[in-house]
Amino acid sequence: MTDRNLHIRRSTAADLRRIDEIYGRAKVFMRSRGNAAQWSGEYPSATDAAADMEAGNGYVVTDAAGRVVGTFAFIVGDDPTYGSIDGCWLNDDAYGTIHRLASDGSVHGVADAALEYCIGLTGNIRIDTHADNIGMIGWLESRGFSYCGVITVSDGTPRRAYQKNSF
Numbered sequence: 001m002t003d004r005n006l007h008i009r010r011s012t013a014a015d016l017r018r019i020d021e022i023y024g025r026a027k028v029f030m031r032s033r034g035n036a037a038q039w040s041g042e043y044p045s046a047t048d049a050a051a052d053m054e055a056g057n058g059y060v061v062t063d064a065a066g067r068v069v070g071t072f073a074f075i076v077g078d079d080p081t082y083g084s085i086d087g088c089w090l091n092d093d094a095y096g097t098i099h100r101l102a103s104d105g106s107v108h109g110v111a112d113a114a115l116e117y118c119i120g121l122t123g124n125i126r127i128d129t130h131a132d133n134i135g136m137i138g139w140l141e142s143r144g145f146s147y148c149g150v151i152t153v154s155d156g157t158p159r160r161a162y163q164k165n166s167f
Contacts, residue, residue, distance in 0.1 A: 006113040011049060011058035011071065018068045019060065020046035026102035030133065037157070038130035044100045048073075052100070059117070061103070061110045070110035072101040074118050082126055082161065087149015090163045095124040111139055123166035128159035 011019065023044050030038055052058030052073040061070035076096040082089075096118055103110035118125055128151055129136040137160065141147070145162035153159050 005064035006109055007062050008059055008113060008117040009062065011053045011060045015060050015068055016046045016049050019049040019071045022071050022102050022104045025104050029105060033135055035130060035132040038133055048100065061113050063107055069107050070103040070114065072114045073099040074121065075099065076122055081153055082151055085149045085151050085161055087161065089148050090146055090165050093124050094122065095126050096122040098125060098127045115143060119166050125164045126161065128161045131160055
């Protein structure tokens, strides 16, 4: 269930520093949970968030006080990374892809709020995560995503790919 005090809006240049902080906190959280490989080095960063923003794909999640507590990118249309899969997508219908979903950990429900928002834009959603990201895998499966197979991201590493069709 989504916290009704969470709101989604497009990111702005004023959000970039905060988004970068959230990415940093998410990286620390993942490392503490045994996921040392995903989001290594400088990725993702404020540079990625700026590119998302400029493309109209960057979003932030705010709490009741208007504080940015989460971020994600949502891209409607074909994602080249998903063009080849060792497995099978649920369908070949138009879809949206959630990328770089992160929370600062201060409130619960950030991922649910993002998902609910994205489903409102297009009910056919794809997402991927590292095999070591057990928390994300559990969340995806508990929210009705189906495991579809393995894709390879731009740095050449594999990711578990999921899809949810709410139509």
